Amino acid sequence: MLRPLAGLLCICLVASKATAAESFGFSDVAAKARDLAQQGWSAPPGIPDFLREIEYSRYQEIRFREDRNLWRDSDSPFQVMLTPAGKHFTHAVALNEIRDGEVQPIPFARDNFSYPSEEFAKRIPADLGYAGFRLTYPLRGPDINNQFLAFAGASYFRGVGRSDGFGLSARGVAIDTGLSSGEEFPSFIEFWLEKPAGGAEEMVLYALLDGPSLTGAYRFTVRPGDALEVDVQAQLFFRNQVGLAGYAPLTSMFYYGENTLRPLGEWRPQTHDSDGLLVVDGDSGEWLWRPLINPASLRMSYLRANNPKGFGLIQRDRDFRDFQDLEARYERRPSAWVEPRGDWGKGNVVLVEIPTRSEVNDNIVAFWAPEESPGAGDSVELAYTLTFGPPDITGSPAGxxxxxxxxxxxxxxxxxxxxxxxxxxxxxxxxxxxxxxxxxxxxxxxxxxxxxxxxxxxxxxxxxxxxxxxxxxxxxxxxxxxxxxxxxxxxxxxxxxxxxxxxxxxxxxxx
CATH class of the missing domain: 2.60.40.10 (Immunoglobulins)
Incomplete structure (x- = not known):
């Protein structure tokens, strides 16, 4: 449900301590977010310049050691791999686990990673911290730790179904995306990972978000499988009035496709992570398909969707012959589908298409925006199920x-x-x-x-x-x-x- 609240109560922020698991939950994260919203925003501490300015290929040589996976010695089918800070991941996040009935910090350790050289490893601060994490689950065999969900960078996270490769991203929230005033990028700054029991088929994690104009509390319930289902519960607390609030945002890439010119010199038939936006309006029940384009200048489209029943960025081209790319394997990129829970009210699905001359840029954003943007002091609650997987995850009955x-x-x-x-x-x-x-x-x-x-x-x-x-x-x-x-x-x-x-x-x- 999406609901504006007023008269926020100030609650003192409590430092992270060992806490009984049964007493820790979404309300605790919401209390932290509510209190944080009463304070001025401060950017998270940055990482050393040599890590921020590192070449991408060099950053890729920093590898987490799989023998250090969190929960590897337990009977839980879920494990956690930790993501190194560097390049685009310019600040660390606080990580905690809920294990054996208590919340405990996950400390940083340099030797959890292998580095390009010993000299490089010596320059890593002992208190650097992690940029995020990746969750694994035996999707393709009982002894295989398949990565299926990754959180790293601002409020971005990516997921896949059993047969997918990673592609488009979801975000916690989008603020002023596409506006001339400039976009804000709030960040998840702290996570709590609840250790699942043996044989568990789902996992719960919590996240605290902070940005110049708002804070937020999130609960994610994840169920890996042929498609990955993520139940999202969120509460947002606005410090300031925003020009355009975007809920359940999705970010993808469209360079060119069958409905556009092929750039000069390109031999591949198509290059994109998604080829269209699908929307189901709550009032009419109409299913609406919009093929994506790579525009000459920034374009914003507002597709009316009152109390939307669903929207998503879809990859309908699923044949290797559509792309002919043995490295990128775009035909395996997942679709993402948002199914709101409760009444979201009046608003639009907003499609932002940004010009790009390269496939390395994510130039497509889609999100739902309420008819009236929240103001300073407002709070918004929302819930939805986000599914990553093949294009039939939408459940559309139409041709x-x-x-x-x-x-x-x-x-x-x-x-x-x-x-x-x-x-x-x-x-x-x-x-x-x-x-x-x-x-x-x-x-x-x-x-x-x-x-x-x-x-x-x-x-x-x-x-x-x-x-x-x-x-x-x-x-x-x-x-x-x-x-x-x-x-x-x-x-x-x-x-x-x-x-x-x-x-x-x-x-x-x-x-």
Whole structure:
């Protein structure tokens, strides 16, 4: 549930001490966050310059020793690997474990890591601390410690299902993302890890967040498996009014795909961690799909989603032939799906698309934003389930837009209309898969603004077993092309609603 509160009570911050496990819980973390919000913000102590300025390849040579995994000598199927500070991880976090009925700090030890050289190891401060941690679980065999969830850097965390490789990230919160005022990056500054019993299939951990404009308390209940489920309970305490509060944020990368130009010199067909945003509006129940783009300038889209039933960044391209990258293996990148619990009220799913000339930059952010941003002294409670895994984690019953192709509408195969685009969308899944190829499937296409829809039709694609919607559309010069489309039969929708925006500056009709 998402609920604004007022009149915050100041509670004295208690230093971390051994505490009975049964007496420690979410309310204790919330009390710390509430008190911290009454104080001025101070940036966490930084790490030495040589670690912050280290080359990425050099940082990768600092490796945690697997024989030092936390809980390795217990019967718990969960273990914990610790993350070294350095490069992008510019401050340490406090780590605690709840074990044998007590909360105890996890002390830093230099010899938990192997280093590039002895000379390098000597420069590591004895009290440096850890940047975060990675959780392991035997997903692919009883004797294999598979990493499935990692917390490190600001409030970022990444998760995978059984067959996935790491890709997009989630965050605790997003503050003023995409605004000209500049984005804030609050950080998790302390964690408490509750040691699971032998044979346990889930694990609980708590986190304390701090940033210039707010603090926060979090409880994560994690269940690894074919898909990773993370139940999130959070309470946020705002020090200041913010311009744009983003809840359950997801961060990903889209460099180029089937609906964009391939950069000059690129041999791979596509390069992205996610290829679209999926949203379920709570009022209408409509499933809305938006293919991602790599814009020429920053773009922010507000997709109305009152009391949303779900939203996420999805990787629908799951075939190696879609990417041809033996190293990155983008076809194994997970999707992430947010399912809110309780009534979140009126608001929008915000999609931020940032220009990038490289796949190393995370340039896509999606989150839910309330209609009215919280003010100084407000508190917000929210709960949701976040799932990492294959694209079917959404549970969508509708036919899905699997491919979007965009080309010139004034050439052979495209049409004979100067200034127009030929756009093709392949749909599959849901009731479409049981629809006879000769059935009367109807296409519905509408444009926003002055874009003209010159023609549209749908046909069955025998080679792929999908239904292809073909559109010829013409936007006014220097205006954004903005379309919506879906398929139906006998008056009943068969598919989600496909939406697409192509702004000026991304003219892919001729090069």
């Amino acid at each position: 899905a837009a699997m491919n979007t192709f965009v080309g010139d509408g004034n050439r052979i195969g495209g049409g004979d209309q100067d200034g127009a685009y030929r756009i093709l969308v392949d749909f599959a899944g849901g009731a479409l898969d049981k629809t006879d190829p000769g059935a009367d499937v109807v296409s519905h296409v509408s444009a926003v603004g002055d874009t003209r829809v010159l023609e549209h039709f749908v046909e069955y694609s025998e080679p792929t077993g999908q239904w292809r919607l073909s559109m010829l559309v013409k936007p006014p010069p220097d205006q954004t092309l903005d379309l919506r489309a879906y398929l139906s039969r006998e008056g009943e929708p068969l598919t989600e609603t496909w939406t697409y925006e192509l702004p000026p500056g991304l003219d892919i009709r001729s090069q």
